[in-house]
Amino acid sequence: xxxxxxxxxxxxxxxxxxxxxxxxxxxxxxxxxxxxxxxxxxxxxxxxxxxxxxxxxxxxxxxxxxxxxxxxxxxxxxxxxxxxxxxxxxxxxxxxxxxxxxxxxxxxxxxxxxxxxxxxxxxxxxxxxxxxxxxxxxxxxxxxxxxxxxxxxxxxxxxxxxxxxxxxxxxxxxxxxxxxxxxxxxxxxxxxxxxxxxxxxxxxxxxxxxxxxxxxxxxxxxxxxxxxxxxxxxxxxxxxxxxxxxxxxxxxxxxxxxxxxxxxxxxxxxxxxxxxxxxxxxxxxxxxxxxxxxxxxxxxxxxxxxxxxxxxxxxxxxxxxxxxxxxxxxxxxxxxxxxxxxxxxxxxxxxxxxxxxxxxxxxxxxxxxxxx
Amino acid sequence: xxxxxxxxxxxxxxxxxxxxxxxxxxxxxxxxxxxxxxxxxxxxxxxxxxxxxxxxxxxxxxxxxxxxxxxxxxxxxxxxxxxxxxxxxxxxxxxxxxxxxxxxxxxxxxxxxxxxxxxxxxxxxxxxxxxxxxxxxxxxxxxxxxxxxxxxxxxxxxxxxxxxxxxxxxxxxxxxxxxxxxxxxxxxxxxxxxxxxxxxxxxxxxxxxxxxxxxxxxxxxxxxxxxxxxxxxxxxxxxxxxxxxxxxxxxxxxxxxxxxxxxxxxxxxxxxxxxxxxxxxxxxxxxxxxxxxxxxxxxxxxxxxxxxxxxxxxxxxxxxxxxxxxxxxxxxxxxxxxxxxxxxxxxxxxxxxxxxxxxxxxxxxxxxxxxxxxxxxxxxxxxxxxxxxxxxxxxxxxxxxxxxxxxxxxxxxxxxxxxxxxxxxxxxxxxxxxxxxxxxxxxxxxxxxxxxxxxxxxxxxxxxxxxxxxxxxxxxxxxxxxxxxxxxxxxxxxxxxxxxxxxxxxxxxx
Numbered sequence: 086x087x088x089x090x091x092x093x094x095x096x097x098x099x100x101x102x103x104x105x106x107x108x109x110x111x112x113x114x115x116x117x118x119x120x121x122x123x124x125x126x127x128x129x130x131x132x133x134x135x136x137x138x139x140x141x142x143x144x145x146x147x148x149x150x151x152x153x154x155x156x157x158x159x160x161x162x163x164x165x166x167x168x169x170x171x172x173x174x175x176x177x178x179x180x181x182x183x184x185x186x187x188x189x190x191x192x193x194x195x196x197x198x199x200x201x202x203x204x205x206x207x208x209x210x211x212x213x214x215x216x217x218x219x220x221x222x223x224x225x226x227x228x229x230x231x232x233x234x235x236x237x238x239x240x241x242x243x244x245x246x247x248x249x250x251x252x253x254x255x256x257x258x259x260x261x262x263x264x265x266x267x268x269x270x271x272x273x274x275x276x277x278x279x280x281x282x283x284x285x286x287x288x289x290x291x292x293x294x295x296x297x298x299x300x301x302x303x304x305x306x307x308x309x310x311x312x313x314x315x316x317x318x319x320x321x322x323x324x325x326x327x328x329x330x331x332x333x334x335x336x337x338x339x340x341x342x343x344x345x346x347x348x349x350x351x352x353x354x355x356x357x358x359x360x361x362x363x364x365x366x367x368x369x370x371x372x373x374x375x376x377x378x379x380x381x382x383x384x385x386x387x388x389x390x391x392x393x394x395x396x397x398x399x400x401x402x403x404x405x406x407x408x409x410x411x412x413x414x415x416x417x418x419x420x421x422x423x424x425x426x427x428x429x430x431x432x433x434x435x436x437x438x439x440x441x442x443x444x445x446x447x448x449x450x451x452x453x454x455x456x457x
Numbered sequence: 458x459x460x461x462x463x464x465x466x467x468x469x470x471x472x473x474x475x476x477x478x479x480x481x482x483x484x485x486x487x488x489x490x491x492x493x494x495x496x497x498x499x500x501x502x503x504x505x506x507x508x509x510x511x512x513x514x515x516x517x518x519x520x521x522x523x524x525x526x527x528x529x530x531x532x533x534x535x536x537x538x539x540x541x542x543x544x545x546x547x548x549x550x551x552x553x554x555x556x557x558x559x560x561x562x563x564x565x566x567x568x569x570x571x572x573x574x575x576x577x578x579x580x581x582x583x584x585x586x587x588x589x590x591x592x593x594x595x596x597x598x599x600x601x602x603x604x605x606x607x608x609x610x611x612x613x614x615x616x617x618x619x620x621x622x623x624x625x626x627x628x629x630x631x632x633x634x635x636x637x638x639x640x641x642x643x644x645x646x647x648x649x650x651x652x653x654x655x656x657x658x659x660x661x662x663x664x665x666x667x668x669x670x671x672x673x674x675x676x677x678x679x680x681x682x683x684x685x686x687x688x689x690x691x692x693x694x695x696x697x698x699x700x701x702x703x704x705x706x707x708x709x710x711x712x713x714x715x716x717x718x719x720x721x722x723x724x725x726x727x728x729x730x731x732x733x734x735x736x737x738x739x740x741x742x743x744x745x746x747x748x749x750x751x752x753x754x755x756x757x758x759x760x761x762x763x764x765x766x767x768x769x770x771x772x773x774x775x776x777x778x779x780x781x782x783x784x785x786x787x788x789x790x791x792x793x794x795x796x797x798x799x800x801x802x803x804x805x806x807x808x809x810x811x812x813x814x815x816x817x818x819x820x821x822x823x824x825x826x827x828x829x830x831x832x833x834x835x836x837x838x839x840x841x842x843x844x845x846x847x848x849x850x851x852x853x854x855x856x857x858x859x860x861x862x863x864x865x866x867x868x869x870x871x872x873x874x875x876x877x878x879x880x881x882x883x884x885x886x887x888x889x890x891x892x893x894x895x896x897x898x899x900x901x902x903x904x905x906x907x908x909x910x911x912x913x914x915x916x917x918x919x920x921x922x923x924x925x926x927x928x929x930x931x932x933x934x935x936x937x938x939x940x941x942x943x944x945x946x947x948x949x950x951x952x953x954x955x956x957x958x959x960x961x962x963x964x965x966x967x
Binding site: 103319320337340448 | 785788805807819827828
């Protein structure tokens with residue numbers, strides 16, 4: 086029998102804090118906890134603003150004012166600008182929700198958006214003589230097809246060879262981006278000597294509705310359509326099952342490969358629509374700055390909203406207000422507009438942290454002594 | 458070590474996971490030189506309790522005393538320092554390393570002594586306890602029983618004299634179990650305190666000195682093994698008298714429903730998981746499949762369900778080949794599979810979805826095109842909850858929050874409701890309490906009477922012998938024999954599970 090020199094020293098005290106899994110919170114409490122996370126995020130952002138020498142309350146007031154209150158001449162101008170920021174972000178976030186629901190990590194919304202923009206631009210540049218409505222519908226379809234095909238590539242490789250979709254979609258972003266550069270100085274060059282693509286004909290531009298290009302109507306319609314597709318269609322059900330367990334999906338007789346391909350096409354197509362709307366509604370041309378980074382920001386939005394289309398719309402609103410308002414913040418308080426990035430980061434951080442508290446709670450040594 | 462001092466004394470141990478009380482005020486003692494059986498149905502909190510002794514969980518209340526000193530076991534390291542070693546149900550070994558490397562891993566021994574000295578030391582411990590092991594053999598070359606021996610050596614090497622074994626016999630053949638028991642007796646003679654977790658009554662009676670019985674997280678009593686019997690233990694375990702006989706209704710012999718010939722299936726690593734398997738199954742018959750875990754049961758189920766690629770051979774269902782058909786086509790033809798994998802929710806159910814959405818899994822394609830119709834599934838869910846007495850707050854509760862027995866009822870219930878003509882069911886009572894198990898046997902027998910052919914993959918030989926008409930034994934992916942359940946004995950099947958071929962085969966033309 087091996088003799089023990091039992092040192093109960095390290096086993097004599099209980100750890101001060103332990104983390105235990107809590108019972109599943111009801112929806113109401115979980116919502117409350119998330120709301121608290123949002124308030125705390127604003128408070129933490131406030132400390133940051135304070136450190137930069139400004140009054141956080143004043144700064145937040147300016148942000149909200151800047152996003153909603155326009156100039157005397159055009160009182161709606163600020164809201165319109167906010168909406169313009171929101172439209173592509175909303176559409177891309179919705180597009181990502183399809184892929185994420187299937188646990189397909191599509192980091193390639195930027196590329197899919199660009200591919201959609203390129204396809205749409207082709208018709209805007211080369212077939213601008215078509216009837217206005219027909220041209221716009223064609224550009225819309227082309228945008229969806231371009232984004233969809235760009236999304237299909239990583240899906241094809243995934244189901245055929247089991248490639249990692251995260252890296253694959255990410256890399257495709259750069260291929261799409263630099264393809265614009267090629268077009269700028271190559272086949273689609275506008276003016277000799279300048280690496281840029283010509284402005285679209287008036288015929289290829291989205292009409293204004295309520296002072297903003299028609300894209301906002303498309304975006305709102307997509308919110309409802311995405312919700313219906315994900316929650317009330319057979320396809321949506323398949324996506325959920327595949328996302329939870331491919332083995333279960335196959336067991337249930339689902340064609341997993343087809344579902345992955347189909348869903349990634351849709352995900353990319355929705356992002357492609359965002360690209361079409363940007364070129365046709367805002368830029369009136371195709372340039373390398375077309376995405377404005379919404380392809381990445383959309384990932385944050387989709388996750389914060391837990392893939393619920395209506396919540397995605399809400400989060401997009403908050404982010405767009407922050408972004409529009411921060412521009413004003415810069416001119417009024419001299420705080421760099423990069424402040425939005427910081428705030429968004431803080432909000433994301435607090436929301437992710439809050440998920441931990443939804444699932445776990447802490448038990449302190451003292452408390453236990455009392456209860457036992 | 459005086460006799461009065463218990464090796465381990467647990468007082469009032471309480472542990473909760475969220476709203477689930479896994480252990481409620483549990484008392485337990487074990488002395489040196491004693492084997493204590495910890496008996497309880499699945500989910501009664503045995504493993505949770507032992508995990509607190511080995512430093513994986515921490516109690517919410519109560520005290521642990523080891524050799525007379527109250528201790529707080531904060532980590533597995535603390536447990537080792539106290540001489541407590543646990544042999545888990547699922548082995549924690551590194552496959553590509555040898556036995557001796559696994560044994561010393563995490564200790565400082567490797568630096569202190571050379572390989573030769575180490576081997577000598579391991580051989581010395583092996584000899585002392587009657588263990589047989591080749592220290593240089595790699596884990597991936599080992600049988601389950603050998604791996605278990607390595608696990609035992611691992612804790613002995615670390616100087617543990619309080620050993621906890623979590624369901625050690627679940628993966629062993631009857632012969633291997635007997636060998637393990639003789640090792641445990643040796644340990645007892647050497648003065649070790651041994652706690653063996655099990656829910657098999659005959660093993661409790663065979664090996665233990667005392668039995669502590671847990672029921673629903675509470676310790677309901679401790680009895681000396683010599684003063685009790687299987688009936689009394691069951692009563693303590695379940696809380697009321699239980700009839701332990703499984704019904705085996707006689708059905709008229711129907712024509713052959715399923716014929717499998719020369720079936721060879723490769724597993725994910727590309728090795729033969731099934732080799733030249735042949736059997737037939739008639740309607741109204743329950744064909745049991747016995748075998749040590751991982752003998753090809755999973756691949757057999759998956760091949761018939763169209764989920765695994767068939768290398769060679771054929772599967773005929775109603776005289777028609779189903780090889781190469783998609784799972785969807787096979788489901789349509791009336792083959793239904795309810796496979797309960799080890800993690801219970803990996804296939805067949807979607808853990809995060811509620812009962813309604815799990816009902817949809819097999820039927821969502823019917824009805825209106827494109828739009829998902831939840832109504833029939835909701836009705837079915839409500840029907841099943843009532844008919845099978847599924848214990849759930851409501852049909853909107855995610856199935857992962859249900860207890861194991863209820864999860865299995867949901868799964869099997871859905872499969873039966875689809876009116877299959879062939880039902881493949883793998884480990885349907887795994888993790889179920891006795892009462893639920895009998896509900897499942899009744900359900901299967903009801904299907905059998907209706908003329909459904911049932912392939913029953915089981916692990917408990919007693920159950921297989923009582924429930925099935927015939928039993929097919931698999932060993933390393935090959936059929937070692939098919940026996941008439943009424944005439945077969947447990948020992949005979951045990952030998953076949955270990956690879957011995959049966960002479961004078963019944964009902965098998967291979």
